[in-house]
Amino acid sequence: xxxxxxxxxxxxxxxxxxxxxxxxxxxxxxxxxxxxxxxxxxxxxxxxxxxxxxxxxxxxxxxxxxxxxxxxxxxxxxxxxxxxxxxxxxxxxxxxxxxxxxxxx
Amino acid sequence: xxxxxxxxxxxxxxxxxxxxxxxxxxxxxxxxxxxxxxxxxxxxxxxxxxxxxxxxxxxxxxxxxxxxxxxxxxxxxxxxxxxxxxxxxxxxxxxxxxxxxxxxxxxxxxxxxxxxxxxxxxxxxxxxxxxxxxxxxxxxxxxxxxxxxxxxxxxxxxxxxxxxxxxxxxxxxxxxxxxxxxxxxxxxxxxxxxxxxxxxxxxxxxxxxxxxxxxxxxxxxxxxxxxxxxxxx
Numbered sequence: 521x522x523x524x525x526x527x528x529x530x531x532x533x534x535x536x537x538x539x540x541x542x543x544x545x546x547x548x549x550x551x552x553x554x555x556x557x558x559x560x561x562x563x564x565x566x567x568x569x570x571x572x573x574x575x576x577x578x579x580x581x582x583x584x585x586x587x588x589x590x591x592x593x594x595x596x597x598x599x600x601x602x603x604x605x606x607x608x609x610x611x612x613x614x615x616x617x618x619x620x621x622x623x624x625x
Numbered sequence: 626x627x628x629x630x631x632x633x634x635x636x637x638x639x640x641x642x643x644x645x646x647x648x649x650x651x652x653x654x655x656x657x658x659x660x661x662x663x664x665x666x667x668x669x670x671x672x673x674x675x676x677x678x679x680x681x682x683x684x685x686x687x688x689x690x691x692x693x694x695x696x697x698x699x700x701x702x703x704x705x706x707x708x709x710x711x712x713x714x715x716x717x718x719x720x721x722x723x724x725x726x727x728x729x730x731x732x733x734x735x736x737x738x739x740x741x742x743x744x745x746x747x748x749x750x751x752x753x754x755x756x757x758x759x760x761x762x763x764x765x766x767x768x769x770x771x772x773x774x775x776x777x778x779x780x781x782x783x784x785x786x787x788x789x790x791x792x793x794x795x796x797x798x799x800x801x802x803x804x805x806x807x808x809x810x811x812x813x814x815x816x817x818x819x820x821x822x823x824x825x826x827x828x829x830x831x832x833x834x835x836x837x838x839x840x841x842x843x844x845x846x847x848x849x850x851x852x853x854x855x856x857x858x
Contacts, residue, residue, distance in 0.1 A: 542735070561709070567820070568839075
């Protein structure tokens with residue numbers, strides 16, 4: 521039940537955001553400071569999620585060498601930065617993780 | 626009001642939009658599949674996972690939802706989806722001048738199809754046009770529907786795979802990798818870089834907060850630092 525409410529309300533919020541300026545354009549324009557802030561939303565949100573996925577394990581910060589996800593994420597970051605290639609980034613990241621897991625366990 | 630004259634080549638414009646969107650579809654399909662897999666892994670029923678692709682139709686928000694689903698209350702999850710999708714306000718504003726002359730029906734339909742990937746292709750095409758009023762809704766419809774169909778189909782494949790993949794492959798890590806693939810190439814100036822670095826640090830330090838509130842806090846502080854450090858340009 522909860523998931524259906526999430527998708528209905530989340531869908532509504534998303535749709536209204538997409539529709540907003542197309543409908544209201546003549547009455548209101550986005551002020552520059554808000555435009556600058558909105559441009560930063562994906563970088564901030566995605567980075568926060570990446571950081572938690574990589575560094576938080578079982579509820580605590582794991583900075584140890586045995587956290588294979590750190591090295592795997594670094595490898596993926598390097599590939600994404602140099603190649604901008606999505607599938608290659610995914611492939612190298614997962615391959616690095618699996619290799620390190622096989623090595624440590 | 627005068628009857629808006631339909632552009633003479635709506636169908637041709639539609640197919641031109643589909644063709645222009647095509648290269649991006651190859652990049653989108655893996656995300657749809659990953660979303661499907663992660664949704665099932667998070668305990669979301671297959672039917673709801675598929676329905677979310679049709680109703681929300683926003684990849685990153687859907688991926689984040691799989692992440693929040695078990696631990697976060699309903700309204701906080703919806704708020705997070707809203708914040709993540711706020712960037713569409715910019716897309717909406719930047720396309721608005723080209724869509725002003727259209728009937729409301731077109732506006733309501735095209736707004737539904739306004740995703741990152743459709744926006745990228747449509748704004749590039751519309752800006753090449755001589756007059757904003759000459760922009761064709763057919764092109765937008767073609768690009769948007771091509772992406773829509775790909776998103777639904779790849780979600781279905783992911784949902785199918787998710788039900789059949791072994792649980793011990795650490796596939797949840799594809800979420801972090803997906804976001805790395807999306808965001809790293811876009812960190813092109815000081816403001817964006819500051820937003821990313823500050824958000825990462827805050828997210829790590831605030832991970833103990835309940836309901837994944839740390840994510841929203843991290844995003845907020847990241848955006849503030851990025852706005853502040855990216856100011857002088």
